[in-house]
Amino acid sequence: MLFPTKLSSFEVIKKTRNDFEQINFRDFDIDTVPVVYIQRDKKNLYVGKSTDIYGRFSTHLKDIRKTFTEIIIIKSALFNESSIKHIETLLIDYLLADSKFNLLNKIKGQNIHSYNGIEDVNNMFMEIWSKLIEEGIASEQLGEIHNKFIYKYSPFKMLSSNQIKVCQKILEAIEYTSESRHLITGDPGTGKTIVLTNILYAIVYDQTTGKDREGLDREDVALVIPQNHSLGSYKDLIRKVGLHGITVLSPSQFIKKAKGKDDKYKYVFVDEAHRLKQYFSKQARDLRHLVTEDGYTTELELISEYAYHLTIVYDQYQTIRPADIDTAHFKRMTADYKTHILHKQFRLKSGDQYLAWLRKYLHIANDVAVYEKRVLKDYDFNVMDSISELYEAIKNLNDDHELCRAVAGYSWHWTTQKDKNSHDITDSVTGAQFNWNSKTKGWINQENSVEEIGCIHTIQGADLNYVGVVFGEEIDCGYAGEEDGSYDLSKANIIVSPDKYKDRNGLPIKGTDLNNEELKFYIKHIYYVLLSRGINGCYVFATNPNMQRYLKEMVRMTN
Known part of the structure; x- marks a missing residue:
């Protein structure tokens, strides 16, 4: 069936697994043309793109993880290599956040640069999404998804060149050195948390094969969240994007757990590090973990003590209480950290x-x-x-x-x-x-x-x-x-x-x-x-x- 939009049209073609298992039959409407496809079974979805769908599915049929029974194929006269990459990336991002099905994709969608016809494809995607709701593949409207924590901070987000560069520099240091210290800074809305989740994802999954990295123990990776009101949201995000097994804790919980380990954590990340604590007598009961034999320490110093590689996100203008580490002291403690600054404003329409x-x-x-x-x-x-x-x-x-x-x-x-x-x-x-x-x-x-x-x-x-x-x-x-x-x-x-x-x-x-x-x-x-x-x-x-x-x-x- 053809679904017209103001500037473009697309076609949705339904196939079954059996259709692709028939070696001697090919549907020439979809053979050797650029398409985007969604495989599904009762619980799972997988999103892909191809200009040789029958060749691609010969690989899918051998993958025991993919038990798909139905395939939704999206085709358009406007599709080319750029537009199918674009649609695939959008589908991965939105279907993950919709969460009606478990998304099997482990390789992120590709970063999309401007190309001829990008506005037409953006308009088309809204119609495609409506059709997916009608087909029972998606359940929530795009506007609803935009408000969800998992959509805003998922590692499947497209990154700016500045964000990509920061990710690459930190990942290189993590890969080629035995210890490293990194400080990510930037105004609210510059994408500090998204950079953090992208680095986490790249540590766990090989982005060429989509497979777990060999030799990695997920329990050696920790995400520390100082703000209790958002800790649950981070735990939910980590689980839904396939990073389950990673330790997600408050600073005091992390410090307690780290003390009981035989060795340091290999990779530790701290979001909203401006809310890490120093000792403050009014909150003595909550800050007992900062008392030492000869005085007091800070949560940053303790976390650093238990990490080979430490990456923290920090905004000097968001320290709001006496128990938050003093700004001047924080800067002294991180003076030797490699600083990565994010510049571009993505959240606020005011810039x-x-x-x-x-x-x-x-x-x-x-x-x-x-x-x-x-x-x-x-x-x-x-x-x-x-x-x-x-x-x-x-x-x-x-x-x-x-x-x-x-x-x-x-x-x-x-x-x-x-x-x-x-x-x-x-x-x-x-x-x-x-x-x-x-x-x-x-x-x-x-x-x-x-x-x-x-x-x-x-x-x-x-x-x-x-x-x-x-x-x-x-x-x-x-x-x-x-x-x-x-x-x-x-x-x-x-x-x-x-x-x-x-x-x-x-x-x-x-x-x-x-x-x-x-x-x-x-x-x-x-x-x-x-x-x-x-x-x-x-x-x-x-x-x-x-x-x-x-x-x-x-x-x-x-x-």
Whole structure:
């Protein structure tokens, strides 16, 4: 049957295993032409491409792992070597995330460069996917898949040249040296986690044959995740992409397990390493593993002690608590690491200028020149007039796009943790009442999370389609108004109030923080993280009037 699209058409042809087992029969409609095919049985799928499908299937029929009974063949007059590589890569990526079937592919799809007709093929793929849902091969719409953790971070993603180069350099060091240390850095959205999962996958599977690498014990490979709220998502990702057997643990769990091993782990990877811990007396019970005979150590030092090859992902602007390793100390400890920088922004539609703009006006850093007149050109950034207005806007956006959440600075007690009939946050403008997140782990994917307001500990490291950020009373802005009523952004300064900040473990030890500089450092970083979560846009409201005006002036300068 032919399925027309606006610019192109494709044909779906169904075959059985028996059709290919007949040596003397060939269907000339599919013989020696470029096609993409999907093999399936009751539980498994395998995606491939070929310009000689009968020759290719002579190999498939000998593979005892492939017990396929049905073959779906996709053919189009537009197909050539470039387009079938493209369709194959897209199918591998999306069918893995759809997870209705187990995907047998162990070799990643190929990196696709621009070619003549690529837009037509992209349009065609949407129609192909709809047909696969109709055929019972896929179950979820493309938009739903885009929101899934496994889709965003799977090692089957196409990589940029910068990302490929980083992967290659680290893999070369791992292969040709007995020990190595690597530091991957870059802004949110530059693909640090995807690089990590690609390296992991390349260590386990030979990307020429698709077979497990000889001599590798998967228990010698570890992925360490410092953020408990996302640990389960990483474990699920590792299992679904065929990397089961790899150790996936929190830092303290890893350290405990490593101490009981006869030898070091051969390969260790740490994502979100800015959340690795140093000793902090307020959290002494949770940080007992950092106590030594002559003082204290850090999780990074202990992890390094148990690894031959160590690769960590780090963002210096995402350290948010006193128990996180101090930035200066972290830099000293990693001074001898080989640094790999990722530059290109893939997540935020605003691009990397938006992040530099945030760092400038949160007074975190002025490291990149910001062209303010264009910074919000392709980004939906709005200053709202109340918590209620922000909350309703995010709920409406969630109806249209899904994965939109409201979050806030830690300026309210978590009363509902003990009293479910109470509330946590009151809108001073409308009097409306709201609740904090009812759980921390996996909150953004919880069914009722759009009805709640999340904190930093639910959202760091996550991607949202839109984010709504409430600035609490713990952060304010020194007045920058002039006598004539004008406003001078350069004269504004960020102020924090320890008595309004309700994260007990986020407050420095009393008497040690001169002029609240340390607390200010953490709070500014928290808002930087919150404001960088939205792919398509960010809505904001500040409970303090001066901070609210500061936000409005920031936006006005971009118009």
